Amino acid sequence: MTATMDINRERIAATEAVIRPHIRRTPLVEADLADFGLPASPVTFKLEMLQHSGSFKARGAFANLLLRRLPEAGVVAASGGNHGAAVAYAAQRLGIPATIFVPEITSPAKAERIRGYGAKLVIAGSRYADALAASETHVAQTGAMAVHAYDQVETLLGQGSVGMELEQDAPGIDTVLVAVGGGGLIGGMAAWSAGRTRIVAVEPEQSPTLHAAFAAGAPIDAPAGGIAADSLAPRRVGQLMFPIARAHVERVVLVADDAIKQAQSALWSSLRLVAEPGGAAAFAALLSGRYRPSPGERVAVLVCGANTNAVNFNS
Structure with a gap:
């Protein structure tokens, strides 16, 4: 609980000041749900897929590498792809050796990014949990520093800077829809908002990690499948984010792969x-009607990743 208490507005602001020279302040796009064939209602998109390495994960990666003491053996990360790309990018920019473990389900676009940033890429097992176990063995053997994708204080502090930016750039937002995998993003954003803004979690029906945790009262294993499995299916949410989410996340909305x-x-x-599937999941809640804004409600949607080789989407 002490570590969770360290994830707060003051520390998020201090972390943002440290990582600011290394990250992009991502833009907003104002639109209306009528543009998508829905009843008219304003919607603000936070374009975090324009962040370095193609997702919000660069924030937490730089927070870890700049705030923690680094061993000569460098850093290691387990990832479905986006976190690995972010750690590889941050390590390249800071001149630090990096080894990234990914599961077989990682998309080619994400694997290419990791290799392109000069990290050593190791494919280990079929799911994120397998890659995580392999990375832990590597840490024990080499002394490298593990950079956890979501269950690390510095990771949540870095991701919380998304909430800080959004509050500063769009102060009238009532509700923010955030996709959830391990919970680093929503945990950091919920710690920043601390009840000032309604936070709604969105998960794929086939990877209901936070939904299962809320039902059980603690993080538990959940199914880990579906179209967004390489970014939103870690098996269970992090221990650090869970009390924050329980206090400040209003609800979890589940969306189908088709949505x-x-x-x-x-x-x-x-x-x-x-947007990659995980990056589009939060908007899927609005588009499918799983989340319906009240009259006058101002909603923001995090488009959190774009590491995909698909561009046209048959349109």
């Missing part, structure tokens, strides 16, 4: 925004 595909297509067709 995520439709959200990808709609973002491209209407706004020419490219």
Whole structure:
């Protein structure tokens, strides 16, 4: 609990100041749900897929590498792809050796990014949990520093800077829809908002990690499948984020894979925004009607990743 208490507005702001020279302040796009064939209602998109390495994960990666003491053996990370790309990018920029473990389900686009940033890429097992176990063995053998994708204080502090930016750039937002995998992003954002803004979690029906944790009262293993399995299916949410989420996340909305595909297509067709499945999941909640804004409610949607080779989406 002490570590969780360290994840707060003051420390998020301090972390943002440290990582600011290394990250992009990502833009907002103002739109209306009528643009997507829904009842008219304003919607703000936070374009975190324009972040370095193609996702919000660069924030947490730089926070770890800049705030923690680094061993000569460098850093190691387990990832479905985006976190690995972010750690590889941050390590390259800071001149640090990096080894990234990914499962077989990692998309070719993400694997290419990791290799392109000069990290050593190791494919280990079929799911994220397998890659994590292999990375832990590597840490024990080499003394490298593990950079956890979501269950690390510095990771959540870095991801919380997304919430800080959004609050500063769009102060009138009532509700933020955030996709959930391990919970680093929503945990950091919920710690920043601390009840000031309604936070709604969105998960694929086939990877209901936070939904299962809320039902059980603690993080537990959940199914880990579906179209967004390489970014939103870690088996269970992190221990650090869970009490934050329980206190400050209003609810979890589940969306079908077809709804995520439709959200990808709609973002491209209407706004020419490219999003990977995990990056489009939050918008899928609006597009499918799983989350319906109240009259006058101002909603923001995190488009959190774009590491995909698919561009046209048949539109």
